[in-house]
Amino acid sequence: MLRRYEQYLEFLEKKLNKFFEAQKPYIFCKEGCSLCCQNAQFPYSLLEVKYLVQGMFELPVETRLKVEDKMIEIIEKRRNFKGERFLYDCPFLINGSCCVYKYRGIVCRAFGLLTKKEEGRTKTPFCCFKGLNYSNIYDEKEKKLSETKMAELGITQEPLAYNVGYPFLTGESVQNAFKLNFGEKKPLIDWFLSEKDKAN
Numbered sequence: 001m002l003r004r005y006e007q008y009l010e011f012l013e014k015k016l017n018k019f020f021e022a023q024k025p026y027i028f029c030k031e032g033c034s035l036c037c038q039n040a041q042f043p044y045s046l047l048e049v050k051y052l053v054q055g056m057f058e059l060p061v062e063t064r065l066k067v068e069d070k071m072i073e074i075i076e077k078r079r080n081f082k083g084e085r086f087l088y089d090c091p092f093l094i095n096g097s098c099c100v101y102k103y104r105g106i107v108c109r110a111f112g113l114l115t116k117k118e119e120g121r122t123k124t125p126f127c128c129f130k131g132l133n134y135s136n137i138y139d140e141k142e143k144k145l146s147e148t149k150m151a152e153l154g155i156t157q158e159p160l161a162y163n164v165g166y167p168f169l170t171g172e173s174v175q176n177a178f179k180l181n182f183g184e185k186k187p188l189i190d191w192f193l194s195e196k197d198k199a200n
């Protein structure tokens with residue numbers, strides 16, 4: 001199954017590279033930018049987490065210990081969390097970069113693009129509001145992409161929104177096409193909870 005998953009990742013990577021390339025005028029991803037690895041939930045399926053753990057075991061011992069320390073810290077905070085949506089920095093973010101890059105999940109790969117949602121709606125990546133992707137054509141007052149800003153940049157056509165939402169990229173059509181079973185999905189850190197934590 002992991003081999004077929006890798007084949008899917010290869011296919012997906014090619015598609016995403018094309019999409020990012022097509023959106024180049026609005027993309028501000030740079031090495032060292034890790035805002036999208038922070039303060040989030042990071043949905044992961046069982047299949048993705050199995051692959052990620054493979055990457056974890058390939059890490060140098062020192063790095064793996066750092067990841068484990070971060071996990072312990074996050075799980076401790078989660079234990080004491082009383083709200084509805086527990087957010088945290090990804091434990092695989094070490095010294096500002098992803099230590100399991102080759103093995104990272106699907107949400108990590110697709111994040112940053114304008115995403116197509118149901119009923120023709122689009123979702124702008126949150127880093128737009130931090131002056132990053134699409135911020136050069138976004139009107140904060142109007143809360144939408146600005147035709148004026150696009151015209152100023154000589155852009156005549158609104159950027160395409162792609163069907164790259166997590167539910168679609170791990171959905172039924174992908175599972176059927178690549179003979180995959182993503183299995184259960186939950187926030188990344190929840191896969192590393194002890195039985196006792198899960199019971200609480």
Ligand code: SF4
Pocket residue numbers: 028029030033034035036037111112125127132133
């Ligand atoms: S998607 Fe946004 S937050 Fe993530 S690396 Fe690119 S610019 Fe930075």
Ligand code: SF4
Pocket residue numbers: 036037038042090091092093094097098099100101104105108
């Ligand atoms: S697995 Fe890597 S890319 Fe994904 S959120 Fe964590 S640090 Fe970022």
